[in-house]
Each structure stands twice: as C-alpha cells, then as structure tokens.
Amino acid sequence: MEIITSLGDGVLQALQPFNLGLAFLGVVVGLFVGAMPGLGSVNGVAILLPFTFVIQDISGSATAPMIFLAAIYYGAMYGGAISSITLGIPGASTAVATTFDGRPLALAGKADKALITAALASFIGGTVANMLFTGFAPALASIALDFGNPEIFALMLLAFATFIGLGGDDIPKTIFSIAFGLVLATVGFDIVSGEPRLIFFDITEFSHGIRFLVLAIGVYGIGEMIWTINTSQDNITMTEAKLGVSTVLREIKAFPKAWKGTAIGSALGFFVGILPAAGATPGSLMSYGVAKMLSRNPERFGKGDVDGIAAPEAANNSASSGAMLPMMTLGIPGSPTTAVLLAGMVIWGLQPGPLLFSEQPDFVWPLIGSFYVSNVIALAVNLACIPVFLWMLRMPFTILAPLIFVLSIVGTYAAYQNTFDVWLMVMFGLGAYFLRILDYPLAPAVLAIVLGPIAEPKLRQSLLLSDGDFSIFLTRPIAGPITVLAIILILLPLVKLIYRKLRG
C-alpha cells in the first residue's frame, strides 16, 4: 500500500509542467538518437549529460535532470524500431532483432503495421517492466541495506564477471577493457592515503583524475562516430509509411495477434535487463528466439511475423527498466547507459545504492513515476510523429556527424571547464576507434571507470577488516554465494571450452 501511495505521489510529481516538459523533450531526443543509425541511448545520454547541469540549476534538484536522461533512454528504445523497419538498418543494437521481421513486413507494403506493432509492444513491455520494477526495487533496496563492504565488492565482481562469462566478446580483450577502466579510475589522489597515483609525466592535470565523462564521450561521441562514418553504406532505401488515425485504430484492434511475442518479450526482457553485461540487446535477441521457438508457426518468422516484431520490441523496453533495478537499488549499473546515469547521479550529489530509497524518496519516486509518464509520452509521440522521424532520418550523416563532434567537444569543456580534459577525450575517442576495429569491447571500460572509485575502497576496507585475508569474500553469508557465482561466471568460458574439447 505504501508503495502505491509513494508511486502515486511520484507520478503526480512527474506530471508537474517542468518535469513533464523534460520528459517530453527527453523522449523526442531519445526517439531521434534511437532512430539514427550509429547512435543509441548511450550516445545520447553520454553526450547530453554535461548539459543537464543547467537543468539542475533551474530546478534545484537532481530529479529533473534524471527524468530527462531516463526519458532519452526510453525514447531510444522506441526509436530503434523506426529505422529497423523503414531502412532495414537497426537504429541501435537493441533493435537488431526487430529488423528480422519488421523489414520484411515493410517491404511487403505494411510498414505502418510493423511500426504500430513495435510501438504498442514497446509500450506494453515498458509498462510491465515498470510495474515489476516498482514491486521489486524497494524490497531489493531494503535487503541491500544489510550489505557491508565485502558484499558490495562481491556484487561489483559479479558485474564484471558477467561481462566475461556472458558478454560474448573476446575474453582476454574483455578482461583488458575492465582492468584498463579500473586503472584509469585510480589516476589522481588516492582517497584512502591521500597519496598521488599515476600522475603521468608529472602533468598536474592528471592529479584531478580521469573523469568518467571524458572516457564516455570519447568512446561514444568520437570513437563510435568515426566507426559509423567508416562503415556506413550509401545504398540504403527507405520504405515509406503513411500513418493516419484510422490506420492506427485498425492496427490497435489487430494488435492482440501479437500477444504472445509481447508477453515473452516483456517478461524475459526485464530479467535479462537486470543482469550486468546483458541488457536490452541480448534481451531482445533472446526474446525473439524464444518467441520463435514457442510459436505454432515458426516458419513465418523472418518473413514478417508480428510476434517477431513484438517480442524484441517489448523486450528492449522491458530490459531498459530492468537495467535500472541494480543501478538504483545496489548502485551497480546493468548497462553502459545506466553506467552513465549512475555517474550523473554521483555528479548531481547523490549516492546511488540501497540508501537512496530510504534517504532520498523525493528523488526516487518522482523518477519512478516519470518512467510510467515517459512511457505514455513515448507511445503518443511515436505514433503521432513517425512521419517527422522519417523526415529526420533523411538528414545526411555529413550534417549530423560534425554536430555530434562539436557537441562532444563543447559538452566536455562545459562539464569541467578544462581544455586538457577535452584533448584527453579526443585522444580516447581516436584510441577507442582503433580498439573497436580489433574487437576490443569498450562498454566494460566505461562501466569500470564508473565502478572503480566505489570498488577500490570497498576492497581495501574489506581487506583491512580481515587483515589481508581474501577469504572474507567467501566466508560471509551473503558475499560468499555472490563471489562463488562470480567465480563460476569467470570460469564459464573455460568450462565451455573443455566441454567442447571433450565432445570432440
């Protein structure tokens, strides 16, 4: 009952004109970045994070900028389907699976059906996930209140272990990326002893550390953009879609045919989204696979089946709420985008983690309320403005790319007012581009630079408590199972390899 009251208050707060306006603006920006091939929610959130300081200045709280960024995240999940269906190119990796059936349906002259099915499934997936989030989050946060330093460090170890065990990328390169991000986070003064560390070539600017945004904007604003410019193809044909009120009403009536895919995506997406390193992309791909497996007509998949559109679209929206759960309750992000959101919360003076629910209810509940509100806005804007987004998709990348470069450079300067950081950001961006060519995953490094400053003190305080005995992470009742699970995940690729060898 208390949850429902708090949620009601939160929704009312989210509906206040300023917050509502921000949610609307965030959804529109999110739809745009989601729809634009080469851009995704993480690019939008990372590049625009420095600009949220002005929102915080105006509103005087951290809730408003968070509502704006969370709305971008939501909008991007909807937007990805637009380019997947009309261009045949996923707007973001989260919408890859939408292409499988969305594009064939569009090519069959039913782009309107595909777009409306995607929007409705996204809405249902997002709403179901928000309800699950509302139910689980306070309970998980209250359990996490008992967590001490070893438990929190064990959870972080688990977050990194999932990247190694379930991430699907090259394992040594993933490990390198995690360790590199964690080392970068140690540059500057050691907060425990006060000693300077890793002040490269005695350049004094390193004493303030390497800020998270410098790496995140470098990777997603510069490196990814150059990668997209180099890999984008010119031979793209856009499928037109004409959406009127009658078309929307007709497709809403027909939507129940996609109930199975929507249900699978909504449930599976949420739970996959909770897992660090998993998130919306594997959530949508898995949901597509399960929907196909459970379908009475699996042969229709890949040829324009509505369940094949509904499952991944419901899943990517559901997963985006799922990824918020560990971030808000445990202070551990489940995806690169939530890592940026977590870093934003720290910048705005909040301490993410279990105490957030008990100490900052004025922040938490309006934010959760905004999830529901943003979801409704995203559906309405999506259905009403698809022709506008189709028009925007025609914007040449040679206009969008330089604007993003300018935004990245000026945004980094505005955040720290230090040109050295901007140089560093550009260098990271160019480095990220080279590493990307060689399949080095960079999301773990971004996650690591956020978690590093939290993980290191927890490890050191745990070892101080145990006189340097690492078994503290195995012998405590909560930390023990989490550490064992993390070790299993780290060893999982090795186990798979041995299993494959034994099977010949």
Added chain:
Amino acid sequence: MRRAELVTAVLLGLLSIYLMWEAGEGPSWDPDSVRFANIGMIEDEGPGSGFWPFWLALVMLASCIWTGVNWWRRKTPASRSSVPFLTPHARAMLFQVGGSLIVFMGLTHVLGYYGAMFLFLIYYLRFLGRHSLGRTLSIAAGVPVFSFFFFDVAMRIVLPKGYLEPLFIPLYDIFL
C-alpha cells in the same frame, strides 16, 4: 589486420608494464620510500596505495599475453583476417575526420571554441559533406551563435575565445 592485432597487444602490454611501474611509485614527499613498497599490505593500514592499480595492470598485461597466444594460434577473427587494418578508404576518412578534430582542438587555443567550431563546420560540411555554400554557412554560423547564447549567456559557462576575445566584448556588455 593480423599484424595490427599483434602490434596492438604488444603496445598495450608495454602500457601495462608502464602502469605497473608507475603504480609502484611512492609519494613524492617521502624521499625514503621504496618503489613497489605500496603494492602489498601495509601493517595497520591495509592495502597500500599502489595495490589496486598495480595488480590490475598485471591483469592487463596477462590479458595482452593471452591475446598474443590467441593470435599465434589464430583463434580470433582479426588474427585470421587478411583484410588490411585500415583500408585506403578508412585511412582517408580517419585522416580527414580524426585529423580535423585534432586541428579543431589546436585551433581552440588560437581562435577559441567558437572560431574553431565555425572553421571546423565549414570544412566538414563543405569539403567532406559537399553541401551547398548557403547550407554550410548557415549551419557553420548558426551553431556557434546558438552555443554562445546557450553556454556564455544562459549557463554562464564562458568558453575560451583565444585571440577573438575583443570581438566578444560588445556582446558581453549587452548580454552578460
């Protein structure tokens, strides 16, 4: 691509060794400190300041060696690939785009952010994008003007203006 994978692994391995060396350095205010004395447990203090970065850098080094082994065994797509690391098209794009970003940053020290932004947009839109002169000039002029009002005027974040500073003084008088 194959050679690039090995060269990158070696370079990153060397970076890891450098990071290990740097992590072991004691505080500058203590001339008696011994290198690597801070990478283990210190009595009554717990792990030293170099503990976390040193061992992580060692993990980085180990993963580079692992990548090297995978390269030798041709286990990764890059180690089997005969495609060049940078195709002529990619090299040209990198030079034009990445190079222009470095020039942009260099120009910020001379012409400030707004002047550099203006020239960068003209270069990118006109020469890389081949857009019309009208569109190029309207975007190249519009973006710095919008940015000035957003950052300097609305957010009160004064971006450096280099040698163009005197041109902005009348604007400061009006808007700030």
